[in-house]
Amino acid sequence: MDEERPLLRQAHVSHVLDTLHRPLRDLRISVTDRCNFRCVYCMPKEVFGRDYRFLPRRELLTFEEIERVAGVLVGLGVNKLRITGGEPLLRRDLEVLVERLARLGELDLTLTTNGALLASKARALADAGLTRVTVSLDSLDDEVFRSMNDVDFPVARVLSGIDAAAEAGLPVKVNMVVKRGLNDGSILEMARRFRGTGHVVRFIEFMDVGATNGWRLDDVVPAAEVVRTVGEEFPLEPVERAYRGEVAERYRYLDGEGEIGVIASVTQPFCGDCTRARLSADGKLYTCLFAVRGHDLRATLRSGADDAALEQAVRAVWERRADRYSERRTEETGELRKVEMSYIGG
Numbered sequence: 001m002d003e004e005r006p007l008l009r010q011a012h013v014s015h016v017l018d019t020l021h022r023p024l025r026d027l028r029i030s031v032t033d034r035c036n037f038r039c040v041y042c043m044p045k046e047v048f049g050r051d052y053r054f055l056p057r058r059e060l061l062t063f064e065e066i067e068r069v070a071g072v073l074v075g076l077g078v079n080k081l082r083i084t085g086g087e088p089l090l091r092r093d094l095e096v097l098v099e100r101l102a103r104l105g106e107l108d109l110t111l112t113t114n115g116a117l118l119a120s121k122a123r124a125l126a127d128a129g130l131t132r133v134t135v136s137l138d139s140l141d142d143e144v145f146r147s148m149n150d151v152d153f154p155v156a157r158v159l160s161g162i163d164a165a166a167e168a169g170l171p172v173k174v175n176m177v178v179k180r181g182l183n184d185g186s187i188l189e190m191a192r193r194f195r196g197t198g199h200v201v202r203f204i205e206f207m208d209v210g211a212t213n214g215w216r217l218d219d220v221v222p223a224a225e226v227v228r229t230v231g232e233e234f235p236l237e238p239v240e241r242a243y244r245g246e247v248a249e250r251y252r253y254l255d256g257e258g259e260i261g262v263i264a265s266v267t268q269p270f271c272g273d274c275t276r277a278r279l280s281a282d283g284k285l286y287t288c289l290f291a292v293r294g295h296d297l298r299a300t301l302r303s304g305a306d307d308a309a310l311e312q313a314v315r316a317v318w319e320r321r322a323d324r325y326s327e328r329r330t331e332e333t334g335e336l337r338k339v340e341m342s343y344i345g346g
C-alpha cells in the first residue's frame with residue numbers, strides 16, 4: 001500500500017493561487033518549538049528562559065499527521081519541503097519523518113539546522129532521503145558566535161556538522177544573520193572560509209520577526225552593503241533567480257570560486273513572488289513569516305476528516321491569502337504581535 005501511494009500525490013496536482021496569483025510551492029514544517037540555542041535575533045534568553053512553556057508532546061503533530069498534511073499540499077502544487085523548528089534535530093527519530101516525506105514524490109526535501117547535532121545525524125538523514133541541508137552559522141569568531149547563540153556553543157562543532165553533511169553527500173548552504181554592531185565584522189571571513197568549497201553562504205538581513213527580538217532598523221546591514229563588502233575583495237556578478245519564489249539574490253565570484261546569496265527581506269522585499277506556507281509543530285498553517293495568526297489544521301486532522309476535507313481547508317486558506325508584510329513594513333507594523341519565528345521556522 002505505502003509504496004504505491006506516494007508518487008500518485010505528484011501525479012494528481014491541482015494548483016491553487018492566492019489573491020496575488022502566487023502559487024503554493026514551498027512548505028516549511030516546524031517539528032518542534034524547542035531549541036538548544038538562544039540566538040538573540042530569534043529566541044532571546046530573557047523571553048525563552050527556564051519558565052517558558054514549550055509545546056508538550058501531545059500537542060505536537062505526529063509524523064503520520066505531518067506526512068498527511070505534506071501529502072495534501074504536494075497535491076496542491078508544493079514541490080519543496082523544508083524541515084525546521086526551533087531546532088529540528090532535537091525531535092527524536094527525525095530520519096523516520098524524512099523517509100516518510102521522501103516517499104511523497106520527486107521533491108526538494110531540505111532541513112534548516114543550527115548544526116549542533118548534525119555531525120551525528122547527517123548520514124542517517126541523507127540515507128532517509130534528505131536532498132540538502134542549510135546550516136545557520138553567524139560567525140567564525142568563537143567569541144562573536146557564542147555571544148549570538150547565547151549558549152556558549154563553539155564554532156568548531158558546527159563546522160564538523162557541515163563536514164559530516166558534505167561527507168554524506170548533502171549539498172550545504174550556510175545562513176548567516178547579520179546584525180550591525182554584533183557580527184557584521186564577520187562577513188568577509190565567512191566569504192573567505194566557504195569560497196571554493198561548494199557551500200553557498202547566504203547573508204540574511206536582520207528581520208523584525210516575532211515580537212521579542214528588539215528589532216531596530218539601525219541594526220540592519222543592507223544586503224547591498226554586504227555585496228559591496230565581499231565584492232571589494234572578491235569581484236562578483238549577479239546570477240538570475242533559478243525559479244519564481246527563490247528567496248536569495250545570488251551572486252557568483254568572477255573567478256569561478258562559487259556563489260554567495262543575500263536575503264533582503266527589509267531593504268529589497270520579495271513578497272510578490274512568495275510561494276511559501278508554514279506549518280507549526282502543533283499544526284497551524286501560516287501564510288506569512290510575519291503573520292499574527294494561523295489556521296488550525298490539527299483539529300481537522302484529529303476530527304477524523306479525510307484528505308479531501310483537509311485539502312479543502314488548505315485551499316480555502318491559500319485562496320484568501322493576501323500577505324505582503326515586507327512590502328508594507330512600517331513602525332506600526334513592527335508593533336504587531338507577530339508569531340515567533342522559533343515557533344514556525346524561518
Ligand code: SF4
Nearest residue numbers: 271274288289325326
Ligand atoms: S513577508 Fe510574508 S509574504 Fe512577504 S516574502 Fe516574507 S513570508 Fe512572504
